[in-house]
Amino acid sequence: MTTRRGFLASATALSATALRAQSALTVGQIMERIQKNLGVPWRTPTVDTLKAGTPDTPVRGIATTMMATFDVLERAAKANCNFVITHEPTFYNHEDTTTALTQDPVYTAKRAFLESHGMAVMRFHDHWHARRPDGIRTGMLQILGWEKFRSDDSPQTLVMPETTLGALATGAKARLQAKTIRVVGDPKMKVRRVALNPGYMDLNGALRTLARTDIDALVIGEAREWEGVSYAQDAITAGRPKGLIVIGHVLSEENGMNECARWLKTFVSEVPVEFIAAGEPFWSPE
Numbered sequence: 001m002t003t004r005r006g007f008l009a010s011a012t013a014l015s016a017t018a019l020r021a022q023s024a025l026t027v028g029q030i031m032e033r034i035q036k037n038l039g040v041p042w043r044t045p046t047v048d049t050l051k052a053g054t055p056d057t058p059v060r061g062i063a064t065t066m067m068a069t070f071d072v073l074e075r076a077a078k079a080n081c082n083f084v085i086t087h088e089p090t091f092y093n094h095e096d097t098t099t100a101l102t103q104d105p106v107y108t109a110k111r112a113f114l115e116s117h118g119m120a121v122m123r124f125h126d127h128w129h130a131r132r133p134d135g136i137r138t139g140m141l142q143i144l145g146w147e148k149f150r151s152d153d154s155p156q157t158l159v160m161p162e163t164t165l166g167a168l169a170t171g172a173k174a175r176l177q178a179k180t181i182r183v184v185g186d187p188k189m190k191v192r193r194v195a196l197n198p199g200y201m202d203l204n205g206a207l208r209t210l211a212r213t214d215i216d217a218l219v220i221g222e223a224r225e226w227e228g229v230s231y232a233q234d235a236i237t238a239g240r241p242k243g244l245i246v247i248g249h250v251l252s253e254e255n256g257m258n259e260c261a262r263w264l265k266t267f268v269s270e271v272p273v274e275f276i277a278a279g280e281p282f283w284s285p286e
Contacts, residue, residue, distance in 0.1 A: 025270050027083055027120045028055030030062070037267050038127055046126045051090045052111070053120025059083045059271050064261040066254040067278035068121050070110050075276050077117045084121045085264075087128065087136070087257050088249075096123065128260060135263065136256030140198050143255040144175050149194075157215070158194045165189045165217055165243035172219065176251050180282045184232045185243035191216040198252040203227040210235055210242050217243030221252030251280050 027050070035042045051068075061081035065072045068086035076084050089096050091107060101107035114121065128135040137155060141147045149158040160168075166187030173181045195209045199221040206228030209218050223229055223246065232244040254277060261275040 024058035027057045027059055033267055038131055040130045048123050048126050051096045051121045051123055052114040057120045061272040063274055063276045064257045065276045065278050066250050066257045069278055072276050072278050082119045085124050087125055090121050135259055136198050136253045139256035139259030156195050160192055162190055162192045165191050169245050178251050180284050182246040189241050189243055199249055201228055206231055219245045221247055221249040250278055
């Protein structure tokens with residue numbers, strides 16, 4: 001039997017819970033703060049939209065990540081983070097178009113998990129790159145230990161003490177704790193001026209960069225092997241020694257979303273903010 005005192009205690013607890021829920025920051029309010037603190041205008045069209053959840057979802061915690069994989073979402077839920085801010089798509093294509101996925105078992109399982117856990121997912125790609133300085137590049141320079149090599153020429157260009165292509169690649173691999181970095185070029189080639197392009201680089205970008213006489217090596221996340229990679233090979237054969245270091249898309253931008261978590265904490269204090277690494281998706285056999 002419930003006593004009057006027990007009833008009043010339960011009612012008070014319920015009222016307090018309802019009040020907290022009512023006063024909690026919502027996804028929409030946090031998105032507004034992001035836009036206000038970004039330092040560049042918010043533009044449309046953009047892929048930086050909600051991919052799951054609604055703007056009025058009360059936020060218990062925020063997790064930033066490079067890729068909102070199912071594994072990352074599970075870890076975010078365990079950490080009581082129900083708002084995930086991801087740099088790359090959640091549903092396998094740039095626009096997160098899901099029309100062709102409605103009957104796919106992997107998609108439906110991931111969507112059901114998001115809904116059952118009351119989770120919201122926002123992509124933060126275009127504008128995190130548009131920020132000055134670029135949020136992804138800032139985080140990657142920090143983890144690679146290359147901040148001091150920035151050049152006044154362009155944000156992409158780094159001027160280093162002379163090293164070799166092999167040493168540059170080995171150092172990057174160690175810093176990123178990577179398993180599958182790939183390199184094109186002579187490991188003994190002397191390197192001083194390096195271009196850093198985290199993420200994907202298309203053919204035009206590879207052509208522009210590798211054609212520059214002042215660039216010794218290009219460090220990227222990924223490129224199609226019949227485009228930028230084959231161009232680097234042909235440049236070497238044509239007598240224009242170049243180095244190309246392919247880190248992998250996730251690892252090449254991951255610490256940029258760690259930087260995003262640090263940035264969010266400067267104007268979001270009401271809920272916890274943490275970074276959850278998606279991690280390198282590949283492994284290499286011994």
